[in-house]
Amino acid sequence: MKEGARPFVVGLGGTTRPDSSSQRALERALAVARSLGAKTELFAGPFLAALPHYDPYEPASGGERARFMDAIRRADGVIIATPGYHGSISGLVKNALDCLEDLRDDVRPYLDGRAVGCIVAASGAQAAVSTLGALRSVVHALRGWPTPLGASLASPRLFDPEGEFCDARDAWQVEGVAQQVMAFAGLGLRAPASPV
Ligand SMILES: Cc1cc2nc3c(=O)[nH]c(=O)nc-3n(C[C@H](O)[C@H](O)[C@H](O)COP(=O)(O)O)c2cc1C
Numbered sequence: 079m080k081e082g083a084r085p086f087v088v089g090l091g092g093t094t095r096p097d098s099s100s101q102r103a104l105e106r107a108l109a110v111a112r113s114l115g116a117k118t119e120l121f122a123g124p125f126l127a128a129l130p131h132y133d134p135y136e137p138a139s140g141g142e143r144a145r146f147m148d149a150i151r152r153a154d155g156v157i158i159a160t161p162g163y164h165g166s167i168s169g170l171v172k173n174a175l176d177c178l179e180d181l182r183d184d185v186r187p188y189l190d191g192r193a194v195g196c197i198v199a200a201s202g203a204q205a206a207v208s209t210l211g212a213l214r215s216v217v218h219a220l221r222g223w224p225t226p227l228g229a230s231l232a233s234p235r236l237f238d239p240e241g242e243f244c245d246a247r248d249a250w251q252v253e254g255v256a257q258q259v260m261a262f263a264g265l266g267l268r269a270p271a272s273p274v
Contacts, residue, residue, distance in 0.1 A: 085263035087116040088149045091159030091171050091197070092123035099236040100199040103229065103252050104159035106243075107195060110256035111155070116263070119149050123170065132176035147180050155193045155263040156222065157256065162200025162209035167216065175216055189222030193262030195255035197229040199236060206230035225258035227251065 089108045092101025101122050108118040129143055130136075138144065150156065160171040167175075181188050194217045200206040207230050214224045229251035235244050243249035 085111075085116045085154040085260060086152055087111045087118045087155040087157060087259060087263065088121065088153040089118060089157045089159070090121040090126065090146075090174055091157075092126070093161055093168065093170065094123045094127050098123055098161075099231070100159040100161045100197065102237055102241070103197050103199055103231060103248075104157060106249075107157045107159070107197060107229075107252050107256040107259075110253050111157070111260055114257065114260045116155070116260060121146055121149070121174070126170045126174045129174060129177060132173055132179065134179070138177075138180040143177060143180070146174070146177065150178060150181065150189070151184065151186075153192055155195070155259040156189060157195040157197065157259055158213060158217070159197040159199070160209060160213060162198055162202075162205030165205050165208050166212045167209060171213075172216070175220065178220055188220040189217060192222050193225055193259045193265075194222035195225050195228070195259040197231070197252060197255060199231045201232065203230070203232040206232040223262065225255055225262065227254045227258055229255050 089104045091104050092098040112118055160167045178188050196210055196213045198206050198209040210228045210230045217224045231248050233245045233248055238244050
């Protein structure tokens, strides 16, 4: 990031449900990032659902997938939100992350050097926690830097009718993730170059 420039934070995640709680939590995290000076772009559930299944034999084409890749390339920070589906990341979110294979040969491959905030919404605490661990493992594999704080949300009702978190601890988790992404975004993190 150039000195004085505003950090660019990309959000991806949510589900195709009209009232997706993981997407709402992601939107809240991006709003916090904006309040701290970021520019943001959201790739939400319906966008992710329109991406084709990642196919290693099908070279990346243009269109919406290229727009998504371009945003990740330019990102100083990324925030990912997934529901817990059967104890892990949803296929929708994992497919989007698999598409980052398009960035394999970049100077800054995959999520290299990017702070990555991880948010999970699930019905129960067990899936919220196991899914957060799974998501962090994927981010590590993509050379991203998961923030120390991740959000595992498992309240019976996440948002009230006004769109506010029902539980202040959930708000604290999501806002904390966004704050940590912003704190790291300006540091210009970069992993050492691979010797091979
Ligand atoms: C296919 C499917 C599998 C799910 N599996 C789990 C699970 O293993 N554990 C859990 O606590 N909740 C599970 N849930 C509940 C979701 O994690 C929860 O409803 C989540 O908030 C949905 O995200 P959304 O509101 O963004 O759509 C599952 C829901 C669906 C639709």
